[in-house]
Amino acid sequence: MLAGKRITLIIGGGIAAYKCLDLIRRLRGAGADVTPVLTRAGTEFVTPLSVAALAGARVFQDLFDLKDESEMGHIQLSRAADLLVVAPATADMMAKMAGGHADDLATTLLLATDKPVLMAPAMNLRMWGHPATQRNLAQLRADGVAVVGPENGDMACGEHGPGRMAEPADILTAIAAALGPKPLIGKRVLVTSGPTHEPIDPVRYIANRSSGAQGTAIAAALRDLGADVVFVTGPASVAPPAGVQVVAVETAQQMLHAVEAELPVDAAIMAAAVADWRVENNFTQKIKKAPESIPILTFSENPDILKTLSSHVMRPPLVIGFAAETENVIKNATAKRARKGCDWIVANDVSAETGIMGGTENAVHLVTMDGVEDWPRLPKSEVGHRLAARIAEALT
Incomplete structure (x- = not known):
């Protein structure tokens, strides 16, 4: 996968x-050559000996190595690689990178x-969410630095939340994407993501547990393959990826209008968990609790965005829907593909015991007219890359 590629880590x-x-082990297993650079702080957590043994190469640590610097070694080292990878990128490292420090x-x-x-990136969740870190992140992205992670999870400090470094498998996938071909250059792809919120009154709404993580991962993977991505998202808990056109909506009706406004596109991936119904008689003022008085809500069916797009006069050449099921997953997904008129369905089991809805992993079945592909349980980022690769095959 990375045969002959030179990575400075x-x-x-x-x-x-x-x-x-x-x-390092994974990179070398994929055929890459790894040149490790260990910061002074990094030596507090891993030893130069262990890094060198796995990399099969010398570990560089000191800027003022007289032998190397007599030949401007730091310039040569900075340009000999195909890609520089910073992991973990601490808050301090990000600040220095954003500020152009060289100490x-x-x-x-x-x-x-x-x-x-x-x-x-990897740091405490408070540090990750701090305005200074987010400013530095925005600057680095504007400078062209690619970012993988961080993830939500348990941390060494005992807290739980965003800031956990991406897993090595995900970083390896991001490295391959950064160095790989861009088969979707010139293609415009639409991705919907997240839940929709259907208002009951100004403070209450109908929603679901979708975090938007899978849609975000798909959009990022398509972007990495060179696509011009339009990302139509409901109120998701996961931030949209950088480098895509973001269209924020709240309700299913707004999402449909946003999708139609972005046509034509070469492919549409409908990953959003759209509410099936809305409250027809939603209240303009907050509903007050009153003795012996329970409000009666009248429901109307929301527009079927996937079916509408599949039969649209500007139908994309490839339309992909999602089927979140709790029983008879493949049977229901196969029937849904035929009923909606889309090309593919990505089906998964979102029963509570799977932990998939709102979680970091997914186990999907790709349903097409040719049959069903069963994919193993994977990080949602890897599912995104696999699906993006299949889309690239179909469009090129």
């Missing part, structure tokens, strides 16, 4: 540095390089 100073040992070997390499850079 900058290991930052965070507890997640231990994952880099597995990442050690790692930051000097990053400032001197003319090659693409990918970073995998």
Whole structure:
């Protein structure tokens, strides 16, 4: 997958540095050559000996190595790779990168390089959400730095939330995408994501447990393959990916209008969990609790966005729907594909015990006119990359 590719891996100073040992193993297993750069803080978590043993190469640490610097070694090192990877990218490292600092070997390499850079952030959730870190993130993305993660999860500090470094398998996938071909350049792809919120009154609404994580992963993977992505999203808990056109909506009716407004496109992936019904008599004022008085809600069916798009006068060449089921998954998904008129259905079991709805993993079945493909349980990012690859095959 990465045969002959040269990766400079900058290991930052965070507890997640231990994952880099597995990442190095995976990179070499994929055929890549790894040049490790270990920061001073990084040595508090992994040793130069363990890194060198797995990389099969010398570990670089000191900017002022006289032998190398007599030949401007830091310039050569910064440009000899096909890709520079920073993992973990701590809050401090991100701040230095965004500010153009060059006070050690790692930051000097990053400032001197003319090659693409990918970073995998990792830090406490409060640090990740801090306005300073988010400003630095926006600046780095504007500078062209690719980002993988972070994920939600348990942290070494005992807290739970966003800030956990992406898993080595996901970083490897992001590296392959950064270095791989861009078969979707020139293609415009629409992705819907997240739940819809159907108002009952100004403070209450009907919704579902969709986080938007799978739609976001699909949009990011399509972007990585060169597509011009339009991302129509409901009120999701997962932030939309960078580098795509974001159209924010709230209700199913708004989503349908947004989808139609973006036509024509080469493909449409309807990953949003759209509410089937809306409250016809939604209240303009907050409903007050009154003795012996329970409000009566009248429901209307929401527009069927997938079916509408599948029969649209500007129907995309490839229309993909999703089927979130709790029983008879493949049977129901197969029937849904025929009923809606779409080309593919991505089906999954969202029963409570699976942990898939709102979780970080997914186990899907790809239903097409040719049959059913059963995919193993994978991180949602990997599902996104697999689906994006299949879409690229269909469109090119």
